[in-house]
Amino acid sequence: MPETYHLRVNGALREVTLEGDTPLLYALRNDLELSAAKFGCGLAQCGACTVIVGGTAVRSCRTEVRAVENRDITTLEGIGTETKLHPLQTAFIAEQAMQCGYCINGMIMSAKALLDKNPRPSELQIREALAGNLCRCGSHNRIVRAIERASKEMAT
């Protein structure tokens, strides 16, 4: 039976009424109209659906809503505003770090979880942190450069 769950998303308390085993991805995209996280595989293989829960990058396609009640959830919509972009967002624009951009939510959110823990990662550490994020257009090196740029920017 559907129940009401309380989710703390991007600092605001939100309510959703749905089956508790509904993947967080659909609660975010359809109930809360936060559609930055994308459906890519539903199998936690590609990373397009990545959001941050309690500081950790998680695959929202395989995370049940009832498991994240009252946890801090951050989506791409919550890391910057139109007037004050997050340094990662600025860097992805500066490096033109995408082609189609469908995977970019996952790239930025995985990168944010990394930089929050390790503000000056090496290139290898960035590549390892993104090991579970697939890009099909071949924008990998631009994405790595954007994360390096954001890391530098945030350190100054």
Add this chain to the structure above:
Amino acid sequence: MSATLTRREFGGALGGLVIAFSMAPRVGTAAESAPRLPGMLEANRRLDAWLRVDPVGTVTVFTGRVELGQGATTALAQIAAEELDIGIARVRMIPVDTNRSPNEGVTAGSNSIEAGGAALRSAAAEARAILIQHASQRLALPVDQLIADDGTIFAKSGPQRTSYWELAADMPLAREATNSVPPKPAKDHRLVGRPAQRLDIPDKVMGQPIFIQDMRLPGMVYGRIVRPPSYGAELVRLDETSVRKMPGVIAVVRDGRFLGVVAEREEQAIAARAALMKAATWRVPAGLPDPATVHDYLKTRPGIDTKTVNEKTASAQPAVKTITATYRKPYLAHASIGPSCGAAGLIDDMLTVWSHTQGPYPLRADIAKATGLAPEKVRVIHTQGAGCYGHNGADDAAFDAALLSLAVNGRLVKLQWMRDDEFGWEPFGSAMTMAASASLSADGSIVDWQYDVWSCTHNMRPGNRQGVNLLASWHLAKPFERATPAELALPAGGGDRNAVPTYDFPNQRIVDHFIPDMPLRVSALRTLGGFGNVFALESFMDEVADAAGADPVAFRLKHLKDERARAVLQAAAEKAGWKPGEKSDGTRGRGVAFSRYETTKTYVALIADVVVDRTSGAVRVERVTAAADAGQTINPDGLRNQIEGGIIQGASWTLKEQVKFDKERILSRDWVGYPILTFAEVPAVDVVLIDHPELPSLGAGEASQGPISAAIANAIRHATGARLRDLPFTPERVKAAIARG
């Protein structure tokens, strides 16, 4: 509309904005004698079908080219802004909509800038001249006394001024194009040729809902499809009673072996899909060839059409040595990161379909045929999806959405394929066999070149005169027939794309064996046959160079007259620090390859540096150095992005990718079954651009995939002595090739 769906995002898709201009085809004798116009301007001759000057200070561009993540929209905006002398921020690019955009067919073949840009440039140049002419009348000043700057038209001396925006009310562009105004010379360009930030990227980094997958329409419900377990599976039994009772389920749709569900919520549709899969019993015939011998199987299919597509004969020195080799390419998947998506509903008596198709007009034609609606009663609106890399499931998903919507009285239905739908049902890039033979003279020159390629079709897109190329239409109780596959003509070609070498051989014969049979569903995947042919041709050039005892770069240059081809080879070799005769330590190697895409488009030469683990057979491509000449560059950063991306995608195809199947079904159904290159595995890429602002732009979107495959093969050979002729170069194959020596 919900609060999150703005007009900007979906181009005023749901009505409101009505633009009246003639989209009627040209008829009559006056039009017949009119001048030939560039690109699809010829077939869509009204200037206001391409450009509209808005009183609010913007210019709206209606292009028939769709944004696929390749950045074409931005480059086209640069071209329009350049010719109109306005800032790029004033340009509004309208997504293709069959109700109001010019019909430019399919956005494919790296043609958006080469042909689409030429049409738009011509229209914009003429529009500017017309606007100045109107200003001249309004201000009573001769044209040569006027200057246009960002839409304002000034008198050179004197206070008189007007603007495009004031002149908009005169409907100055309500006339046919004549192509009589020459575009700006390259030396005057302010925008074209300079890096421009992509117009779509800010919204994407902010997570704005700009993909079709993000569409939210009022009253929208969610669909999912249950496909048969294999192409030929028969539905034996279906008991959908329990599925109908599931929470939120609005409809269970069955028409023949087309099965779908519609539900209030997306996760409910997904749950209903899973339940319906369980509720269906299928008979699965062993209808597929043995994957171990599929290449030979394809070569012996009935009805193969064998044609000599290119032949040259001349006297030459006698041959002293002949070398032969055969290469194979597997079936490849588009493998888009975002599974295909479509949305449809009846709006004002029109079946309105949102799709990330490459060809909104051809899709409309096939949907009309398969639904029995008149084409004017079907409207297709392009909305961006994930990168498609060719004809993937986009059109099929659009038709799926249309079928489900019609089954629930035209309610708005959005559906996305699940990951296994995408891998299991998308049309693949055909498996191919390439056989080459070359004869060398005593002085080490190629005096004869024989080449045969066997491939299924690379074009089963919607929009054919006969048949319907939409997946679900073949599964209906009254099924439609697929169009009869046909080979595409050179120079673009299909299976024989890039089969004709750019090298100058005195004698050559290129034979295309077109296989009409399609045991696996196939259609257009980026480069069509170009990837397989360049892989074979450029691997073989190294094999022949080896037989001649020549350096691979010098050997290529020796057979190349085309100065631009020579220039990219020399630039790549110089940038990479290529040294003839460099010895390998047994694990490290470098290889070169060159191609001119479609033999008429962008030139690319590249050098790959690899490291081979001789024990495991694992190949790591460390660095790729490329040089590209795309004629006049519009957006250098966009071009660089395309070349880099193509190298990485091509490296992934080369090292990892093949569609797995058995005699019953497709086995690659997720990213474990179809692995692609990951962050830790991608090479560093360095691209040198050779700009020719004085020459026409050349298509570049697919130029680097072909050469990277051969460069890697040649580098593995240099590193280990082993020659890989079967793609992909899996560790097992590399290990076996090294063991063979």
